[in-house]
Amino acid sequence: SVSSGSDFTPWPAERAALYRELGYWQGQTFTDWLWERAQRYGASPALVTAERQWNYRDLWQQSGERAQQFTGLGLRPGDAAVLHLPNHPEFFFNFFGLLLAGVRPVLALPAHRHHEITAFVRQTEAQLYIGPDQPVGRELQAQLGNLPLPVRTLLQPLDLDRSAPHRSELQRTDLAAMPTWPGRQQDPDQPAFYQLSGGSTGTPKLIPRTHDDYLYSVRASAEICALSPQTVYLAALPLAHNFLLSSPGSLGTLHVGGQVVIAPQPDPGTCFGLMERYGINMVALVPALLLVWLEAAARRPVPASLAVVQVGGAPLAPEVAAQVPQQLGATLQQVFGMAEGLVNYTRLDGPLPLDTQGFAISPHDEILIVDDDDQPVPDGTPGHLLTRGPYTICGYFRADEHNSRAFTRDGFYRTGDLVTRLADGSLRVTGRSKDQINRGGEKIAAEEIEHALLGAPGVHNAALIGRPDPRLGERSLACIQSADPAAPPSPAELRRYLLDLGLATYKLPDQFEFLTLPRTAAGKVNKRALREHFHARPTQET
Ligand code: J2J
Numbered sequence: 001s002v003s004s005g006s007d008f009t010p011w012p013a014e015r016a017a018l019y020r021e022l023g024y025w026q027g028q029t030f031t032d033w034l035w036e037r038a039q040r041y042g043a044s045p046a047l048v049t050a051e052r053q054w055n056y057r058d059l060w061q062q063s064g065e066r067a068q069q070f071t072g073l074g075l076r077p078g079d080a081a082v083l084h085l086p087n088h089p090e091f092f093f094n095f096f097g098l099l100l101a102g103v104r105p106v107l108a109l110p111a112h113r114h115h116e117i118t119a120f121v122r123q124t125e126a127q128l129y130i131g132p133d134q135p136v137g138r139e140l141q142a143q144l145g146n147l148p149l150p151v152r153t154l155l156q157p158l159d160l161d162r163s164a165p166h167r168s169e170l171q172r173t174d175l176a177a178m179p180t181w182p183g184r185q186q187d188p189d190q191p192a193f194y195q196l197s198g199g200s201t202g203t204p205k206l207i208p209r210t211h212d213d214y215l216y217s218v219r220a221s222a223e224i225c226a227l228s229p230q231t232v233y234l235a236a237l238p239l240a241h242n243f244l245l246s247s248p249g250s251l252g253t254l255h256v257g258g259q260v261v262i263a264p265q266p267d268p269g270t271c272f273g274l275m276e277r278y279g280i281n282m283v284a285l286v287p288a289l290l291l292v293w294l295e296a297a298a299r300r301p302v303p304a305s306l307a308v309v310q311v312g313g314a315p316l317a318p319e320v321a322a323q324v325p326q327q328l329g330a331t332l333q334q335v336f337g338m339a340e341g342l343v344n345y346t347r348l349d350g351p352l353p354l355d356t357q358g359f360a361i362s363p364h365d366e367i368l369i370v371d372d373d374d375q376p377v378p379d380g381t382p383g384h385l386l387t388r389g390p391y392t393i394c395g396y397f398r399a400d401e402h403n404s405r406a407f408t409r410d411g412f413y414r415t416g417d418l419v420t421r422l423a424d425g426s427l428r429v430t431g432r433s434k435d436q437i438n439r440g441g442e443k444i445a446a447e448e449i450e451h452a453l454l455g456a457p458g459v460h461n462a463a464l465i466g467r468p469d470p471r472l473g474e475r476s477l478a479c480i481q482s483a484d485p486a487a488p489p490s491p492a493e494l495r496r497y498l499l500d501l502g503l504a505t506y507k508l509p510d511q512f513e514f515l516t517l518p519r520t521a522a523g524k525v526n527k528r529a530l531r532e533h534f535h536a537r538p539t540q541e542t
């Protein structure tokens with residue numbers, strides 16, 4: 001289905017005025033923010049890799065060069081560009097380069113392939129795709145070239161060793177005058193870029209985040225997480241993800257003049273080595289990755305510099321949480337956030353957070369916990385989490401119909417999470433009502449995969465459900481009703497079909513079962529019955 005509707009739903013005037021009055025929204029663009037960082041922290045290291053480092057002035061310079069390139073390609077303020085780069089300094093140079101040029105990046109994840117990227121290009125009418133000069137990017141270039149879309153492609157070389165010395169090694173950047181980048185002229189209360197929704201619908205939804213709202217969440221997060229110029233933050237998970245970008249992430253670290261160490265891969269081999277070398281004191285992990293790190297730490301001690309380990313993105317088992325101080329020698333901070341806005345943190349000076357996901361960033365994050373009829377439930381009782389506030393969106397990009405369901409009339413976002421408010425006022429995530437699978441922190445919208453499977457030869461109907469998994473939290477199971485029960489398609493054929501569609505591989509079902517799908521009284525596929533049936537049975541690989 002083609003998405004339609006407004007690009008951006010502004011906050012109601014009264015709330016916007018309040019957020020400004022409180023100093024949450026400061027009327028600053030990302031261009032001015034980055035300029036301020038370059039002036040304040042000029043020669044301090046900003047980005048660090050195993051090969052080399054870039055100081056704040058270099059970051060400004062490199063981003064400015066990219067901005068010039070984008071403007072030269074004909075991109076204009078307000079245009080969209082899909083940014084599809086892995087963990088590498090080029091991610092930041094291009095991200096900030098687009099912002100300086102006033103162009104809005106769509107923050108694609110490295111795992112996305114042509115199914116997702118094409119959808120982003122179509123939805124935003126993106127003028128540019130920026131990918132890696134690697135097989136992934138080249139495949140995308142070919143795919144996008146075959147489409148009747150006016151999108152251009154730009155593949156960035158990522159070979160750090162062979163790249164020419166960066167400009168600031170040749171000439172000192174003149175920071176005396178503020179160049180007039182188009183990004184400066186933008187309205188800070190308008191979208192700066194698009195984050196991606198984990199989603200629960202057939203089409204991936206885009207999240208317009210404004211300069212004002214995002215920078216507020218970054219500043220407030222940096223404060224809650226006690227970041228300082230001494231912060232050395234390890235970016236192990238994908239940089240484009242909201243957690244890594246803003247909770248407090250790389251932007252929080254850059255806000256205060258700290259260092260962002262970029263790990264190309266999240267494995268302990270790569271990351272422990274970087275930790276030893278650069279005195280890393282903070283890292284963000286998903287629970288599935290934490291398990292791998294805990295196992296590795298039993299064999300190879302983690303450097304004493306590590307002070308804070310953030311864990312978020314998916315439910316963390318209390319038994320696993322309990323191991324963090326001992327095994328990693330660090331304070332555990334649980335983070336419960338979402339690209340749509342609301343982020344909760346356990347506080348660093350509190351007790352070890354075993355079974356709580358913390359407190360919202362802002363005193364003006366409004367939290368409602370309600371029953372199926374939108375009526376508030378008493379504290380201690382699980383309910384649907386609804387929220388609105390100074391950095392939670394009021395609507396998705398061009399999705400009016402979906403917005404009417406995803407937001408209440410009062411503008412509260414229906415998170416799709418089930419939570420309980422505990423005695424100390426913190427939130428505990430107890431479950432989920434949205435039709436999504438959280439596979440080790442990677443979100444899969446069931447409907448998207450079901451739609452895809454319906455097009456496969458031999459499939460009459462399909463339902464995707466999650467199944468508990470000790471390592472990933474959940475794995476996906478595709479329940480298939482075949483057109484001819486005597487000759488069902490094979491799992492290998494179905495996987496191949498989905499791969500050829502260009503879906504990100506984490507979305508491919510881990511398992512397939514062939515059966516007649518149960519129905520509800522209303523005639524819809526009864527997923528609850530499917531979940532109950534398969535949760536009770538042991539997992540087996542197919
Ligand atoms: C249980 N479920 C969680 C948690 C997210 C910081 C941290 C995470 C995200 C993120 C983020 C959870 N326990 N601790 O954007 O800034 C599930 C919930 C939530 C969904 C959002 C950030 N932390 N979740 O994970 O947009 O279901 O953002 O609604 O990818 O992840 O997913 P996403």
